[in-house]
Amino acid sequence: xxxxxxxxxxxxxxxxxxxxxxxxxxxxxxxxxxxxxxxxxxxxxxxxxxxxxxxxxxxxxxxxxxxxxxxxxxxxxxxxxxxxxxxxxxxxxxxxxxxxxxxxxxxxxxxxxxxxxxxxxxxxxxxxxxxxxxxxxxxxxxxxxxxxxxxxxxxxxxxxxxxxxxxxxxxxxxxxxxxxxxxxxxxxxxxxxxxxxxxxxxxxxxxxxxxxxxxxxxxxxxxxxxxxxxxxxxxxxxxxxxxxxxxxxxxxxxxxxxxxxxxxxxxxxxxxxxxxxxxxxxxxxxxxxxxxxxxxxxx
Amino acid sequence: xxxxxxxxxxxxxxxxxxxxxxxxxxxxxxxxxxxxxxxxxxxxxxxxxxxxxxxxxxxxxxxxxxxxxxxxxxxxxxxxxxxxxxxxxxxxxxxxxxxxxxxxxxxxxxxxxxxxxxxxxxxxxxxxxxxxxxxxxxxxxxxxxxxxxxxxxxxxxxxxxxxxxxxxxxxxxxxxxxxxxxxxxxxxxxxxxxxxxxxxxxxxxxxxxxxxxxxxxxxxxxxxxxxxxxxxxxxxxxxxxxxxxxxxxxxxxxxxxxxxxxxxxxxxxxxxxxxxxxxxxxxxxxxxxxxxxxxxxxxxxxxxxxxxxxxxxx
Numbered sequence: 106x107x108x109x110x111x112x113x114x115x116x117x118x119x120x121x122x123x124x125x126x127x128x129x130x131x132x133x134x135x136x137x138x139x140x141x142x143x144x145x146x147x148x149x150x151x152x153x154x155x156x157x158x159x160x161x162x163x164x165x166x167x168x169x170x171x172x173x174x175x176x177x178x179x180x181x182x183x184x185x186x187x188x189x190x191x192x193x194x195x196x197x198x199x200x201x202x203x204x205x206x207x208x209x210x211x212x213x214x215x216x217x218x219x220x221x222x223x224x225x226x227x228x229x230x231x232x233x234x235x236x237x238x239x240x241x242x243x244x245x246x247x248x249x250x251x252x253x254x255x256x257x258x259x260x261x262x263x264x265x266x267x268x269x270x271x272x273x274x275x276x277x278x279x280x281x282x283x284x285x286x287x288x289x290x291x292x293x294x295x296x297x298x299x300x301x302x303x304x305x306x307x308x309x310x311x312x313x314x315x316x317x318x319x320x321x322x323x324x325x326x327x328x329x330x331x332x333x334x335x336x337x338x339x340x341x342x343x344x345x346x347x348x349x350x351x352x353x354x355x356x357x358x359x360x361x362x363x364x365x366x367x368x369x370x371x372x373x374x375x376x377x378x379x380x381x382x383x384x385x386x387x388x389x390x391x392x393x394x395x396x397x398x399x400x401x402x403x404x
Numbered sequence: 405x406x407x408x409x410x411x412x413x414x415x416x417x418x419x420x421x422x423x424x425x426x427x428x429x430x431x432x433x434x435x436x437x438x439x440x441x442x443x444x445x446x447x448x449x450x451x452x453x454x455x456x457x458x459x460x461x462x463x464x465x466x467x468x469x470x471x472x473x474x475x476x477x478x479x480x481x482x483x484x485x486x487x488x489x490x491x492x493x494x495x496x497x498x499x500x501x502x503x504x505x506x507x508x509x510x511x512x513x514x515x516x517x518x519x520x521x522x523x524x525x526x527x528x529x530x531x532x533x534x535x536x537x538x539x540x541x542x543x544x545x546x547x548x549x550x551x552x553x554x555x556x557x558x559x560x561x562x563x564x565x566x567x568x569x570x571x572x573x574x575x576x577x578x579x580x581x582x583x584x585x586x587x588x589x590x591x592x593x594x595x596x597x598x599x600x601x602x603x604x605x606x607x608x609x610x611x612x613x614x615x616x617x618x619x620x621x622x623x624x625x626x627x628x629x630x631x632x633x634x635x636x637x638x639x640x641x642x643x644x645x646x647x648x649x650x651x652x653x654x655x656x657x658x659x660x661x662x663x664x665x666x667x668x669x670x671x672x673x674x675x676x677x678x679x680x681x682x683x684x685x686x687x688x689x690x691x692x693x694x695x696x697x698x699x700x701x702x703x704x705x706x707x708x709x710x711x712x713x714x715x716x717x718x
Contacts, residue, residue: 113619113621114622114623115622115623117622118541120537120541120623123533124537125534125537125543125549127534128530128531128533128534128593131586131590132553132556132590132594135568136559136590137556138567138571139564139567139568139571140559140563140564142567142570142571143563143566153566153570202426205422205425206422206426208414208419208422208423209414209419210419210420210423210426216427218700218701219430219433219434220426220430221700222433222434222697222700223433223436223437225647225696225699225700226651226693227651227653227692227693227696229651229653229668229669229671229672230668230671230693233671233672234440234685234686235436237440237685237686238436238439242454243452243453243454243456245435248455248456278433282433287708287711287712287716290708290716325716328716332711335558338560339560341561341562341653342653345657346653346672360560363560363562364562364654367565368565368658376566380562380563380564380566383560383563384558384559384563387560388555391558
């Protein structure tokens with residue numbers, strides 16, 4: 106700033122460092138240091154439960170092990186299909202709800218607040234109470250499904266074909282409001298004169314939707330999906346409490362597998378390598394996605 | 405009657421249709437939550453009856469079970485006891501059990517409170533300082549620093565949990581309130597900085613400049629002029645941080661066991677005799693979710709900002 110020592114007290118520069126310093130230091134200590142530490146451990150055969158045993162440098166062995174393990178690719182597939190279905194459903198339903206809410210009927214605000222409630226709840230606790238709704242003997246979900254279409258007895262969590270859908274349903278129930286809210290903001294940002302001009306040009310409602318509404322909402326929808334994508338790639342809490350990765354490993358997402366390797370088998374070196382790979386993946390995909398998103402925005 | 409309706413305004417029929425669909429969706433989406441609250445007021449038998457009971461005789465058994473530890477006793481032993489002192493003892497005795505003491509729930513709940521408030525205060529305070537500096541000063545590498553702060557949020561918690569676990573074990577911070585407060589503060593900092601920067605950007609610079617011409621130092625101007633102006637934003641940010649700490653599970657389950665365990669890893673462990681005690685789990689869930697629902701209603705105007713780290717504003 107050009108203002109120098111015109112005012113009393115510390116200079117702006119000093120205040121700036123004083124204000125930013127603590128935040129950066131804390132992040133370095135509790136976020137970056139552990140990350141660097143994890144990278145370091147990923148090159149060793151360290152076991153965190155064996156204190157006193159000197160870890161040895163093993164080079165890229167852990168990385169090779171992770172990438173050659175078939176089970177890891179299965180986990181990645183489970184994660185990818187979980188992400189695909191949740192993002193698809195949340196995009197469609199969220200956008201649909203936003204379009205409806207944008208008609209500004211009475212009670213609109215109250216209903217928005219009510220719809221938003223599920224996404225503010227603790228995912229772990231949500232997972233616990235959905236095990237009750239999915240209970241094959243007494244669950245409300247099973248009752249409602251059988252009420253409309255008699256399936257007889259079925260077990261959403263216990264069956265390896267249904268369990269992946271069980272977690273998709275809960276995640277969609279919980280997070281659709283997220284895409285909805287962001288799409289709604291997108292819809293409200295469209296200036297009215299665009300529609301007025303289209304109306305003058307006798308564009309049909311459908312044409313207005315395709316050529317005005319959709320392109321304006323798209324960047325917002327993509328942003329929402331970016332946030333959801335990152336979150337669901339890391340997904341842990343809700344699924345752990347709902348299915349704990351089972352049955353077998355039908356819903357064992359990458360994070361859950363990582364937790365098992367790191368905190369149950371205590372293979373610290375190996376799991377660190379896996380963590381680094383996951384981290385690079387999320388960062389890589391995230392960056393590419395943001396680039397594509399910005400290109401679409403520019404158009 | 406208003407006849408000057410713009411042709412852009414949706415017709416009243418389409419508005420009614422939209423409202424109807426939204427109401428149906430809202431009802432469906434609220435069923436799981438209402439069901440949990442209803443279950444908390446059922447007794448153990450009613451909670452496992454099929455078809456599920458929509459109408460039932462309300463009972464506080466779930467709440468009693470949530471707050472107490474009980475043990476099953478023989479009828480003879482129960483007969484030999486003096487008559488129950490109060491309604492909850494009577495309720496437990498009717499199940500052929502006696503209360504052996506309070507459960508851990510209250511302790512876990514207050515851990516959630518302590519860690520939540522502690523970390524919220526710290527992250528909002530530090531976040532406000534950093535946000536102000538980013539908003540007003542020319543900071544070298546500003547965009548890189550801001551992106552760095554945001555990127556810390558992308559780490560899968562499990563990926564850094566092992567090093568933090570080892571680090572905390574060395575520092576004696578494992579399973580302590582302080583350790584969890586520091587950890588949640590750091591996780592929330594990115595959100596706090598980004599949100600508060602947005603709010604501070606909206607406060608005109610002229611306010612504190614005027615104050616500084618009147619003889620305030622930069623620090624005084626910040627504390628006496630800017631902070632009061634940013635109060636709404638600070639409150640909204642604080643609620644978001646609080647909700648995050650309140651809901652956090654991964655770090656809590658990995659880094660705490662007894663002393664500093666919060667409610668989310670504890671609630672799933674409320675298990676009754678011979679199967680899950682659904683009313684008690686319902687009661688714990690209800691008490692745990694209630695504050696968040698109230699906060700959500702208070703926050704509704706700022707929700708969008710909070711969930712997108714300030715990327716989307718209304």
